[in-house]
Amino acid sequence: xxxxxxxxxxVICKSGTSVKIECRSLDFQATTMFWYRQFPKQxxxxxxxxNEGSKATYEQGxxxxxxxxxxxxxxxSTLTVTSAHPEDSSFYICSAxxxxxxxxxxxxxxxxxxxxxxx
Amino acid sequence: QQPVQSPQAVxxxxxxDAVINCSSSKALYSVHxxxxxxxxxxxxxxxxxxxxxxxxxxxxxxxxxEKKQQSSLYxxxxxxxxxxxxxxxxxxxxxxxxxxxxxxxxxxxA
Numbered sequence: 001x002x003x004x005x006x007x008x009x010x011v012i013c014k015s016g017t018s019v020k021i022e023c024r025s026l027d028f029q030a031t032t033m034f035w036y037r038q039f040p041k042q043x044x045x046x047x048x049x050x051n052e053g054s055k056a057t058y059e060q061g062x063x064x065x066x067x068x069x070x071x072x073x074x075x076x077s078t079l080t081v082t083s084a085h086p087e088d089s090s091f092y093i094c095s096a097x098x099x100x101x102x103x104x105x106x107x108x109x110x111x112x113x114x115x116x117x118x119x
Numbered sequence: 120q121q122p123v124q125s126p127q128a129v130x131x132x133x134x135x136d137a138v139i140n141c142s143s144s145k146a147l148y149s150v151h152x153x154x155x156x157x158x159x160x161x162x163x164x165x166x167x168x169x170x171x172x173x174x175x176x177x178x179x180x181x182x183x184x185e186k187k188q189q190s191s192l193y194x195x196x197x198x199x200x201x202x203x204x205x206x207x208x209x210x211x212x213x214x215x216x217x218x219x220x221x222x223x224x225x226x227x228x229a
Contacts, residue, residue, distance in 0.1 A: 034216040043121075043206065044161070044219045093160055097214065106149050106166065106213040113160040 002028045002098035006111030013084055014119055021079045021114045023094030029074035030096035034108070035067075038091040050077040050094075084118045091115050120145055122209045124220035131197045131227045139192040139223045141207030150183050150190040151208040151217055154201075161206060164192070194225070202227045 003026040013019050023033055031052045036044040048069055049057040056069035066088075068080040081088055093113040097106060122143040129137055141150060149168050153161035165174050167183035167190060174181055178195045194201055204224050208217030 032214065043221045044208075046216050046218065049216055095217075106168075106210060107163060108151065108208070108217055109163070110160045115158075 002026075002096075002109045004030075004094065004096055004109045004111040006094055006114050008114060009112055010115045010117075012117045012119065015085055016083055018080055018082045019084055019116060021081075021092055021094075021116075023077045023079070023096075023111050025075045025096050025098075025109075028096075028098040030077075031074060031099065033071060033077040033094055033096045035069065035077075035079050036093045036095065038093065038113075044093065047079075047092075052077075081116065084116070086118045089116055089118045121218055122150075122207055122220040124205075124207055124223050126223060127221070128224040129226070131194075131201075131225065133199060133227060133229055134196050135227075137194045137197060137225060139194075139205050139207075139225075140189065141191070141209070141220055142187070142189045143209050145188065145209075145211065147183075147185070147188055147209050148212045148215075149210045150181075151210070152181055152190075152192050153206045153208065153219075154203045155206060155222075156203045164205075197225075197227045199227050199229065201225060 007022045033050040035047045050071040052071045058064045071077040094111045095108045151166045152164040155161040180193045183190045204222045208219045
């Protein structure tokens with residue numbers, strides 16, 4: 001299947017700093033990527049839909065000025081957590097569909113996830 | 120709207136069977152099933168499309184009842200490796216994001 005890669009897999013930062021997480025589609029072009037957040041023992045919650053060449057679409061309750069999303073190319077979307085605080089500590093996962101033959105039925109491919117810890 | 124999964128948790132002995140259910144109040148295009156191990160990303164199991172279908176590989180299968188907007192995941196002759204949290208994700212169309220249920224924690228013990 002199609003491959004989605006995230007970096008970094010783990011990051012620890014001090015409160016007030018910004019952290020950037022990268023999501024790449026390695027063998028396909030993704031005009032749309034989805035960012036999810038997962039708190040311990042909870043479900044994956046959709047944060048935003050990243051659209052190549054245009055603004056991201058944020059879910060209700062997600063602060064767009066805090067979680068900056070940039071989808072500058074067909075293979076890269078970035079999520080920047082600005083002025084991070086301990087409550088932002090979570091598991092962030094990106095995902096994408098292969099518009100070609102990789103996911104003809106709409107299968108969603110996930111990155112490995114990025115665990116953010118804010119001290 | 121978040122699909123409803125049941126049960127929330129289940130404990131099995133090796134070789135036993137389990138059924139995990141997922142239901143939605145909205146019309147669905149597809150239902151996706153994933154398994155997640157602690158600290159890891161979800162792993163895709165299978166996808167079922169509207170029109171009602173059943174799928175399976177190895178000892179894991181699933182069905183989708185389009186009329187009832189319900190899907191069930193069947194785990195037969197469970198193995199220790201089946202332990203994890205199972206999520207169903209639902210989509211309204213082929214290019215919309217998935218909305219996930221709260222998950223079902225499955226523990227298989229020897």
